Amino acid sequence: MSGYSKRLARDIERWVGSGLIDRPTGETLLRDAEKNDRRSFSFGFILMMMATLLLCAALLLVIASNWEAIPRLTRVLAVFAFILAGYVGGALVKLRGHDAFAEAAWLVAAAAFGGGIALIGQMYHLSGDEEMAILTWCAGTGLAAVLLRSGPLTIGAAAIAASWLFTEGFDIWGRSLVPISYPLVAAAIWLVSLWTRSAATRHLLVLSLIAYAVMLAADRDVTLFGSLLAAVSLVLLIASVLAGPAAERIVQLDGRLPLHALLGFLAGAAMLQFEHTENAAALVAAALVVFAVIAGTVYLLGRDSRGLRWLAYLGFAFELCFLYMATVGTMLGTAGLLLAVGLVLAVAAFLIIRIERRMKMEPA
Amino acid sequence: MRRYRLLFTALVLAVLQIGFLSWIIAARAALLRDGREVLLKVEPVDPRDLLRGDYVRLGYDISTIPRDLVTFGPPIESERGADVYVRLKRQPDGFWRVASAYVDAPPATPVPEGEIELRGKLAYSVPPDPVRVHYGIERFYLPEGEGKPIERDMRVRSFGVLAAVGADGAARIKALMDGDTKMFEEPLY
Numbered sequence: 001m002s003g004y005s006k007r008l009a010r011d012i013e014r015w016v017g018s019g020l021i022d023r024p025t026g027e028t029l030l031r032d033a034e035k036n037d038r039r040s041f042s043f044g045f046i047l048m049m050m051a052t053l054l055l056c057a058a059l060l061l062v063i064a065s066n067w068e069a070i071p072r073l074t075r076v077l078a079v080f081a082f083i084l085a086g087y088v089g090g091a092l093v094k095l096r097g098h099d100a101f102a103e104a105a106w107l108v109a110a111a112a113f114g115g116g117i118a119l120i121g122q123m124y125h126l127s128g129d130e131e132m133a134i135l136t137w138c139a140g141t142g143l144a145a146v147l148l149r150s151g152p153l154t155i156g157a158a159a160i161a162a163s164w165l166f167t168e169g170f171d172i173w174g175r176s177l178v179p180i181s182y183p184l185v186a187a188a189i190w191l192v193s194l195w196t197r198s199a200a201t202r203h204l205l206v207l208s209l210i211a212y213a214v215m216l217a218a219d220r221d222v223t224l225f226g227s228l229l230a231a232v233s234l235v236l237l238i239a240s241v242l243a244g245p246a247a248e249r250i251v252q253l254d255g256r257l258p259l260h261a262l263l264g265f266l267a268g269a270a271m272l273q274f275e276h277t278e279n280a281a282a283l284v285a286a287a288l289v290v291f292a293v294i295a296g297t298v299y300l301l302g303r304d305s306r307g308l309r310w311l312a313y314l315g316f317a318f319e320l321c322f323l324y325m326a327t328v329g330t331m332l333g334t335a336g337l338l339l340a341v342g343l344v345l346a347v348a349a350f351l352i353i354r355i356e357r358r359m360k361m362e363p364a
Numbered sequence: 365m366r367r368y369r370l371l372f373t374a375l376v377l378a379v380l381q382i383g384f385l386s387w388i389i390a391a392r393a394a395l396l397r398d399g400r401e402v403l404l405k406v407e408p409v410d411p412r413d414l415l416r417g418d419y420v421r422l423g424y425d426i427s428t429i430p431r432d433l434v435t436f437g438p439p440i441e442s443e444r445g446a447d448v449y450v451r452l453k454r455q456p457d458g459f460w461r462v463a464s465a466y467v468d469a470p471p472a473t474p475v476p477e478g479e480i481e482l483r484g485k486l487a488y489s490v491p492p493d494p495v496r497v498h499y500g501i502e503r504f505y506l507p508e509g510e511g512k513p514i515e516r517d518m519r520v521r522s523f524g525v526l527a528a529v530g531a532d533g534a535a536r537i538k539a540l541m542d543g544d545t546k547m548f549e550e551p552l553y
Contacts, residue, residue, distance in 0.1 A: 064417035065508045073553050076389065084378040091374035095367050109378065116385040122416040124392040125537040125550075127503035128485065140381055147373050 005034050045100045049152060052104040056111035063115045063122070072123055079119060082112035087144070103152045110141045110156055131179075134164045138185065142192055151198035154189065158201045161185050162208040165215075178219045182212050199254050206253070206260045214267055222275040230268030234293065236261035241300045258301045259308045265293060266315040270322070277326045287323050291316070303359055313352055320344055393552040395536050399528030400480055402452055402460040403541070406523040418511040419503040420518070422525060426450065426482075427502075429465050431493040437468025444489040448497045449533065450482045451475060459524065465495070483533030501527055501537050504548070517542070 012026040021029075059082065063075065070078070086109025094102035114137040120126070121133055138160040145153035161182070168179050186205050193201035210229070217225035239247045240258045251257050269290050276282060294312045302309045324340070407423040429450065449470050452460040463479055464471070467486060475481045487496035504525075506514070517523075524541040539549040 066417045066505055068507045072551065076385075076553070080382045080385070083381050087374040087378040087381075088371065091370045095370060109381075113381045113385070116381075117388075118416045120385065120388050120392065122505040123389075123550075123553075124396075125419075125504050126500060128498050128500045140384070143380070144377055147377050148370075 005030070008033050042100075048100040048104050049107075052107045055104075055108055059108070059111055060115050060118070063119050066122060075119060076116070076123075079112050079116040083109050083116070085109075086112060087148075091148070103150055106144065106148055106150055106153055107156060110144050110153055113137065113140045113144075114160070131164070131168060134160060134167070135185075138164065142189060145192050145196055149196050151196050151200070154193050154196045154198040154201045155204060157192065158186075158189050158204045158208070161189060162204065162211075165208060165212060178212070178215045183209065186212075194252070199252060202251070202253055203256065203260070207263075210260070210264045210267055213264070214271065217271050222271055226268045226271035226275065228268070230265050230272065233261045233264030233268060237265060237293070237297060237301075241296075244301075255304065256307070258297065259305060259311060262294075262297050262308060262311055262315070266290070266311075266318070269293075270318070273322060273326070280326070283323070283326055287319055290319050294319070298355060302355070309355070309359070313348075316348065320348065389553065392536060395530040395534060396528045396538055396550065396552055399530045399536065401538065402454075402480055402482070402527050402529055402535075403458055404525045404527055405459045405461075406518065406525055416505055418508050419505045420511050420514055422502050422504055424499070424501075424525070426452065426460070426462050427487075427498070428494040428496055429462050431495055433462055434465045434467060434495050435471070437466070444486055446486040448484045448486055448495075450484055450497065451479045452482055453479050465497070467495070480529050481533050482529055482535055499535050501525070501535050504537060504540055506548075514540075514547075 009030055012021070012030055015021050016023050016026045063079070067075075086105045086107075090102040090105030090109065093105060117133050117137055121129065138157055141153055141160060142157040144150070145157055164185075165179060165182050186209055190202060190205055193199075193205070213225055213229040217229070236247070237258060240261065247257055248255055253260065269286065273283060273286055276286075294316050298309055298312045302312065405425045407425060407427075446468050447470075449466040451463045451465070451471075453463040454460050460480065463476075482499060484497040484499040487498050521542065524543075525537055526539040526541055526546070527535045528538050529535050537550065539546045541547065
């Protein structure tokens with residue numbers, strides 16, 4: 001959002017120049033905007049989080065290395081010390097007003113808890129309980145997020161849950177078992193995120209749920225889960241058109257529900273089409289629906305979000321390419337195909353330019 | 365007052381998580397200390413866990429059970445992960461081997477004298493012959509880099525695992541045996 005202050009500064013300069021507002025008012029407005037801007041994005045905070053993640057990774061790797069130089073009991077006690085110092089030290093720092101350090105300390109403590117679980121598995125040579133171990137870690141991190149009302153810990157819990165989904169879902173030996181209960185875990189973390197006011201967590205969860213639907217489809221039934229994903233996404237898109245503010249109040253996704261819904265719809269539609277390439281007529285019909293949804297999304301929702309427009313263009317281009325790949329040889333000769341692709345791309349470019357210009361001419 | 369509440373919450377959280385970990389450690393240690401000992405023959409099977417580090421994968425001769433030793437419970441097509449109750453008997457060579465096994469439901473008869481009941485999980489659904497069972501003791505974690513030589517030795521010599529079995533049938537590795545010598549004996553903590 002740092003671009004916002006810059007844009008605002010330009011606008012205020014213009015307003016002052018045209019006599020709409022006087023200079024002191026303009027400066028007050030700009031200062032206020034910058035203050036609020038800094039709250040939503042802080043470079044220092046992000047660097048701190050990156051440093052913390054490196055620390056956490058180092059901690060977990062030392063445990064994994066099973067380093068003999070440190071006796072086991074010492075390692076256990078060190079992990080306990082990290083947990084205690086992390087949580088309590090974080091709380092102390094938080095009370096002094098250093099939020100970034102506090103969140104960092106809490107993340108290290110949560111990582112130490114996960115490291116402790118791994119260490120016990122290592123000490124007692126446990127096997128076959130990896131799923132339970134990672135879920136316990138996720139629950140412990142979620143609990144910490146609730147008690148400390150911490151956004152970064154909520155993201156941590158969601159990331160651990162997502163890693164569970166992916167490690168279970170992609171088994172190297174092909175015995176993949178997509179965890180059926182993932183939506184329940186995601187729902188629980190969603191509730192936590194409402195309490196900790198972490199919109200980033202919800203974005204992560206929605207993306208992981210789309211990935212979950214794709215994995216389920218690949219694992220079980222493409223037609224069933226592909227249509228389900230496309231249908232649910234379409235409903236959400238329609239909901240954001242008809243009752244945008246109400247939907248936003250429920251999901252609280254910074255107004256990006258349409259972006260996620262369009263992504264889900266495109267993923268579902270793409271899977272369905274890949275599965276049924278042999279039926280050309282159905283393919284064309286499906287493509288028309290996809291084009292209609294994309295065009296409708298841009299027309300009805302695209303004004304407020306450049307990201308949504310570009311996702312729509314990307315989906316549009318992808319759909320075109322796919323359609324021609326699938327129908328080549330059945331509808332047109334290759335030369336005709338090349339001609340058609342060229343024409344279609346020109347039309348697409350023309351449309352995109354027209355739309356972008358209209359969006360610019362009608363400022364929101 | 366708010367000051368103390370956040371501090372107190374953080375302290376409670378730390379104590380909860382430390383307590384939880386200690387509780388697991390205590391339970392594992394109790395099993396090693398009080399459980400009955402069985403010696404199992406190891407078959408060489410290779411290693412690395414992202415969080416826990418290097419390990420040697422262990423297969424046991426009791427991991428594969430001939431189908432005629434197995435009694436199935438009410439559902440004939442048992443799912444992967446179903447409970448398996450395996451009764452072991454000590455053989456003259458010192459190793460414990462399968463006397464009988466029950467899938468899904470625990471056997472109605474009490475454990476005969478001289479036998480130990482071990483609990484495992486079915487490794488595959490719709491059991492093939494022989495039935496494959498996991499006992500949760502299929503990994504032996506080692507300091508980084510020490511796994512490979514042991515795996516090499518395991519292919520040429522016969523190894524064993526001394527395991528402790530708790531009252532509920534759960535097994536934990538007590539020591540890795542190279543013939544009659546204990547290679548790695550695990551301390552309780």
